[in-house]
Amino acid sequence: MVDALRLYAKLLMISLRAQMEYRASFIMQSLGNFLITGVEFLAVCALFGRFGQVDGWSLPEVALLYGLVSISFAVAEAASYGFDAFGSLLKGGEFDKMLLRPRSLTLQLMGQHFALKNVGRFTQGALVLGWAFAHAPVEWTFLKGALMFLAFAGGVLLFFSLMVVQATIAFWTIESLEVMNALTYGGVETAQFPLSIYPAWLRNFFIFIVPLGCVTYLPMLAVLDRPAPGDLPQWALATAPLMSLVFLFASFAAFRFGVRRYTSVGS
Amino acid sequence: MTKAYAAIFSARFRTLLQYRAAALAGLACQFFWGILRIAIFGAFYAISSSRQPMSLPEVTTYVWLSQAFFRMVPMGADGEVRGLVRSGSVAYELVRPLDLYSLWFTRSLAALSSPVILRCVPLLLCAAIFFDLQAPHSFSAALACGAALLCALLLGAAIQALLTISLLWTIAGDGINRVATVGLYVLSGMVLPLPLYPDWFQPVLNFLPFRGLIDLPFRLYSGNIPAEQIPWVLAHQLGWTVALVLLGRWVLSMGTRRLVVQGG
Amino acid sequence: MSDPQIIVEDLRKTYQIAKRNPGILGALRGLLHREYQTFEALKNVSFSIQRGEIVGYIGPNGAGKSTTVKVLAGILVPDSGRCEVSGRIPWKNRIEHVRRIGVVFGQRTQLWWDLPVIESFDLLRDIYRIDPAAYAKTRDELIERFGIAPILNTPVRQLSLGQRMRADIVASLLHSPEILYLDEPTIGLDAVAKLAVRDFLRELNRAHGITILLTTHDMDDIEALCTRVMVIGEGKILSDGTLANLRGQVSSERRLIVDLETHTPRFAHDGVVVERCEGHRVFLRFDPQRTPAAQLIGRIASQHPVRDLYVENLPVEEIICRLYARIQA
Numbered sequence A: 001m002v003d004a005l006r007l008y009a010k011l012l013m014i015s016l017r018a019q020m021e022y023r024a025s026f027i028m029q030s031l032g033n034f035l036i037t038g039v040e041f042l043a044v045c046a047l048f049g050r051f052g053q054v055d056g057w058s059l060p061e062v063a064l065l066y067g068l069v070s071i072s073f074a075v076a077e078a079a080s081y082g083f084d085a086f087g088s089l090l091k092g093g094e095f096d097k098m099l100l101r102p103r104s105l106t107l108q109l110m111g112q113h114f115a116l117k118n119v120g121r122f123t124q125g126a127l128v129l130g131w132a133f134a135h136a137p138v139e140w141t142f143l144k145g146a147l148m149f150l151a152f153a154g155g156v157l158l159f160f161s162l163m164v165v166q167a168t169i170a171f172w173t174i175e176s177l178e179v180m181n182a183l184t185y186g187g188v189e190t191a192q193f194p195l196s197i198y199p200a201w202l203r204n205f206f207i208f209i210v211p212l213g214c215v216t217y218l219p220m221l222a223v224l225d226r227p228a229p230g231d232l233p234q235w236a237l238a239t240a241p242l243m244s245l246v247f248l249f250a251s252f253a254a255f256r257f258g259v260r261r262y263t264s265v266g267s
Numbered sequence B: 001m002t003k004a005y006a007a008i009f010s011a012r013f014r015t016l017l018q019y020r021a022a023a024l025a026g027l028a029c030q031f032f033w034g035i036l037r038i039a040i041f042g043a044f045y046a047i048s049s050s051r052q053p054m055s056l057p058e059v060t061t062y063v064w065l066s067q068a069f070f071r072m073v074p075m076g077a078d079g080e081v082r083g084l085v086r087s088g089s090v091a092y093e094l095v096r097p098l099d100l101y102s103l104w105f106t107r108s109l110a111a112l113s114s115p116v117i118l119r120c121v122p123l124l125l126c127a128a129i130f131f132d133l134q135a136p137h138s139f140s141a142a143l144a145c146g147a148a149l150l151c152a153l154l155l156g157a158a159i160q161a162l163l164t165i166s167l168l169w170t171i172a173g174d175g176i177n178r179v180a181t182v183g184l185y186v187l188s189g190m191v192l193p194l195p196l197y198p199d200w201f202q203p204v205l206n207f208l209p210f211r212g213l214i215d216l217p218f219r220l221y222s223g224n225i226p227a228e229q230i231p232w233v234l235a236h237q238l239g240w241t242v243a244l245v246l247l248g249r250w251v252l253s254m255g256t257r258r259l260v261v262q263g264g
Numbered sequence C: 001m002s003d004p005q006i007i008v009e010d011l012r013k014t015y016q017i018a019k020r021n022p023g024i025l026g027a028l029r030g031l032l033h034r035e036y037q038t039f040e041a042l043k044n045v046s047f048s049i050q051r052g053e054i055v056g057y058i059g060p061n062g063a064g065k066s067t068t069v070k071v072l073a074g075i076l077v078p079d080s081g082r083c084e085v086s087g088r089i090p091w092k093n094r095i096e097h098v099r100r101i102g103v104v105f106g107q108r109t110q111l112w113w114d115l116p117v118i119e120s121f122d123l124l125r126d127i128y129r130i131d132p133a134a135y136a137k138t139r140d141e142l143i144e145r146f147g148i149a150p151i152l153n154t155p156v157r158q159l160s161l162g163q164r165m166r167a168d169i170v171a172s173l174l175h176s177p178e179i180l181y182l183d184e185p186t187i188g189l190d191a192v193a194k195l196a197v198r199d200f201l202r203e204l205n206r207a208h209g210i211t212i213l214l215t216t217h218d219m220d221d222i223e224a225l226c227t228r229v230m231v232i233g234e235g236k237i238l239s240d241g242t243l244a245n246l247r248g249q250v251s252s253e254r255r256l257i258v259d260l261e262t263h264t265p266r267f268a269h270d271g272v273v274v275e276r277c278e279g280h281r282v283f284l285r286f287d288p289q290r291t292p293a294a295q296l297i298g299r300i301a302s303q304h305p306v307r308d309l310y311v312e313n314l315p316v317e318e319i320i321c322r323l324y325a326r327i328q329a
Helices: A002-019 A024-053 A058-078 A086-092 A094-099 A105-110 A116-135 A142-170 A180-192 A198-209 A219-224 A234-265 B002-016 B020-046 B054-069 B079-087 B090-095 B098-130 B139-166 B170-188 B199-207 B215-221 B227-262 C023-030 C065-073 C093-099 C117-127 C132-146 C161-173 C190-209 C219-225 C245-251 C294-301 C317-328
Strands: C005-018 C036-049 C052-056 C082-083 C100-105 C179-183 C213-215 C227-232 C236-241 C254-260 C274-280 C283-288 C306-312
Touching: A002 A024, A002 A105, A002 A116, A002 C117, A024 A058, A024 A116, A024 B020, A024 B170, A058 A116, A058 A180, A058 A219, A086 A142, A094 A105, A142 A180, A142 A219, A142 A234, A180 A198, A180 B020, A198 B020, A219 A234, B002 B098, B002 C082, B002 C227, B020 B054, B020 B098, B054 B098, B054 B215, B054 C274, B079 B090, B079 B098, B090 B098, B090 C283, B098 B139, B098 B227, B098 C283, B139 B170, B139 B215, B139 B227, B199 C005, B215 B227, B215 C274, B227 C100, C036 C065, C052 C065, C052 C190, C052 C219, C065 C082, C065 C100, C065 C179, C065 C213, C093 C132, C100 C161, C117 C132, C117 C161, C132 C161, C132 C190, C190 C213, C190 C219, C213 C219, C227 C245, C236 C245, C236 C317, C245 C317, C254 C294
Parallel strands: C052 C213, C052 C227, C100 C179, C179 C213
Antiparallel strands: C005 C036, C005 C082, C227 C236, C254 C283, C254 C306, C274 C283
16 A cells, blocks of 8 residues: 555656646646636626625525535646546557556556646635635634635545546447446536535435545535535534535446456457 | 548548437437536526526527537547547548548538437427427527528538647647637537626627527527518628638648658 | 477367447447457467577467457466376466566567565575575576676666567576577667667577467567567468468579669669669669579670679568458458
């Protein structure tokens, strides 16, 4: 395990060094990443400017959600690049090379590349979150802070798992996967607002099937001292982020199945 | 000469048709995006007492139409040419016995129209039947929208041609493309219908060409912009198109000179 | 005789390939209904390889060579049949199996594109968990053998094809594998480098007993290295034995090249086929089983002013071409 971490750290360093080498490109990519996510938040601000609130949530409260989702996704997207780009790895024969190395595929895929450009989105999220901390009507306690961190960790795991699912799908259709884009980026956009504004089926999908709501909306209800929806007990709000572990497990099981199929069907 | 362009158009069209799974999946995705965005707008409009520049039904219609036609918005340079530049084969483009600007313009026309043709009809049908896609405000509104869409296609091709041409300056071109993507995303009305932006921002939005891609045609459809305004709309779109084409040709001549001097 | 290291029995593998239809109408039809074609890559492949053999594995493109190698490497599961490498089934317990084999693809590098060669090597040391002392010794030995010391600090993307191939072969040997699968290892190498690679592989085999399976289109590689050649065609093993056996299977014919003093317009003899004339040189083909070489030489020398002559086997390329042609027939 330690050995695996050491190897991952080494691969990470190599990836970071390679990106820093092309400094101009890295800076532009990060800037682009920051701007695109930034203007999306500005659009949200424009809407709040015209309407004042959404479903009883003020801008600072929504900003808490927004910032949390952004930073979780940024870290997950950076770490999961190997899974995200898995389709091209399959096509280019890179994956066969990984199969020929006596190491876990997950380790190799994670070590493939750490997409540093996500520092743009991370910065955006951090700024939004910072502003939200200053303006949100929340009585902060240690427990609430811990819950925020748990939600963040759960969010990273969840988005990472979505990338694993995306990679698994790439075994079957080696073409650009808009579905997964909708799930990841769509999930990000969905989770930026309180789930209460969506139709029931969408809300339930993102709580029970892809437990995105469990790492964003539900813990946030607890932080904002809002009541749990429906029949959900209040304590469930604080433990909801743990659902991301279940999803992680399921997504890796699917990936292993995909690998087995790949080695039987060939390419 | 037109045969050559037609052949290029057809080849590009056929390539795009072959991504079958992607096409079907993409359709489903766009429904998801539409439902998502409409829910968000719906929530905002739900507790709205003051009058807004666009009503909720108009916004809903706008969202569905922009989903149906979103492939018509150039989000960056033409992918094929980008690949050529990266591999260094762009020099071959110069050798073809065709006017390079027209070649790239035609390419963009194909790239911006063929995905739309595939997607928009089924999507609009379903949106009209199952979701709240409204009928056009009036017959003249529908006609106006159609005309504006055709001009939007030309405008989009002119914009994309410029972005493609900027790739000839590798590093700067990359930067321009990134910033342009962000700009196009916002200023065309993809993120938010333009009238919903703050009032102080409206003059900027009204001047820039990008509203001609999405905002103008679809607000004509719903009557948010009255159909009588069509001459001004077309003038805005076509005026900018001509300006961008001229700019593009000029920049291209500088760019090709640079390519030739540098040896590709 | 001890148990073979590699046992392959009745290997079968079929692929499904989606059909693509031409034209716009075809493309539209393809949207609605996908058709598949089956392609039998391996029909009934059986062979066994002892530890320490160097085996050539040749066949026309699409014959099943890379499919076989993928099965042996453990990255492809056959539809049926038995395959054991050192007592293990390759595709079960991938990590254990892959640790003990080395693979070199002629067309693709396993090194990291942007990294200096030596850093790729060090990374492989970490990946294969090679003992640092053993690694240093092996690495230095290989670097010296292949003369790649000058390029150690060059990023792989800047290497010439020949340099890259040498680096790749070194990389595949760093973890001291039991078996080496080589796919077109001398492609693109200049003559000197080719000889060096062949020498080294022979040396490696002799000193360390590494089993080598070599798939190649270069017959000189085969002649130089392989005591045994397997020919695969359309998914079946057509020939498995020494090069001499293979020759005998296809044709026992030989070539006689005669340099004459004067240019002779007509040159015809019983049991001899005139392939071509180049000025004073005549190329003849004959079957030594019908016309012994000595007899033929004597007859020609007595009837023509001969300055020089020599007998050679048909080049392996020609043997292979004939065999492939038979396959396609």
